[in-house]
Amino acid sequence: MSGRGPSQAGIRVDAARNHHRLLEAALELVAAGGADALTMDDLAERAHVGKGTVFRRFGSRAGLMQALLDHAEQGFRTAYQFGPAPLGPGAPPRDRLLAFGLARLASLNVTGELARAADVDPRTRYQHPSRSLARRHLAGLLRLTGTVPDPELAAYQLMAFLDAGLLLHLRGEEGMGLPRLEKGWEELVGAFARPS
């Protein structure tokens, strides 16, 4: 990195800041109108940059969706790995399992929409890095409860319910409200991990 002057470092900091601002603006648009409604034009206008900047940055709408999903997933990952309890470390495994699903459900408007928009190929949907990481996290908590015979498989069963496409279908076409879905998650976790 030696030989790079402060002005270049300054440019990189500016670029990172602009990138972050673009992503945050895009997340606000998705939260307000859903992933389908997000256009490159709207984003450029919202973030006060030219449309060319948006395209140079993300390549395409699909690239933007993937970048947004990565950004949102990274925030969630940080929260369950290092954030405050009960989602983060420090709480009993059962409480952390509950908190994981409730946080997932609470962010359904943003990450759910994005995950569905990005989830095009059913053959690779179980192999996305953030999904395997989340599944290993759940398997670890299930193992800690000491009451689950096959934590790896049970983690798949829990994750299957938290699938963005399924949750959006339950909320949309089936008209199930958030409280009912939260209760359903609590029942499912409780079925595996009884209160100690």
Added chain:
Amino acid sequence: MSGRGPSQAGIRVDAARNHHRLLEAALELVAAGGADALTMDDLAERAHVGKGTVFRRFGSRAGLMQALLDHAEQGFRTAYQFGPAPLGPGAPPRDRLLAFGLARLASLNVTGELARAADVDPRTRYQHPSRSLARRHLAGLLRLTGTVPDPELAAYQLMAFLDAGLLLHLRGEEGMGLPRLEKGWEELVGAFARPS
């Protein structure tokens, strides 16, 4: 139907028999080599008909897959609605729930492959008629156990595990054998419906 002579009826019976033979031959090919390996050429050869006949009958490979899936699903539906217990009527709800998943797992080579091949649009995957019918069947059995607070939602959770794409991933990429998946189904059902 009056005015149709016996020869026309005979032609219709022949056509139905040929159609059935084509579907059965296709199912054998899928069971042997997977849905991806099934070609219109192989099917024509196996069923001793011309390739033109296969195309006239199904329109396209996608049409064939859909017809095969309908055929296989109809057989499964008949089995759980009217067939012998415990899959069919007459056994306690918990036994019927167990039998449902075990039958699903046993037919994974055929219906699983087909469902995955036909499952192209994640937005409509929960709306296929045979899937809603199966889900209502499970919800009815869950309600009969008397121990499940939200049978409709629990039915979605059970069906999410029986998703063909998920099961094929668990068996393929994760290398989980059939006995482990069967045990996982029993654990999941047992978590909702305790033995009486």
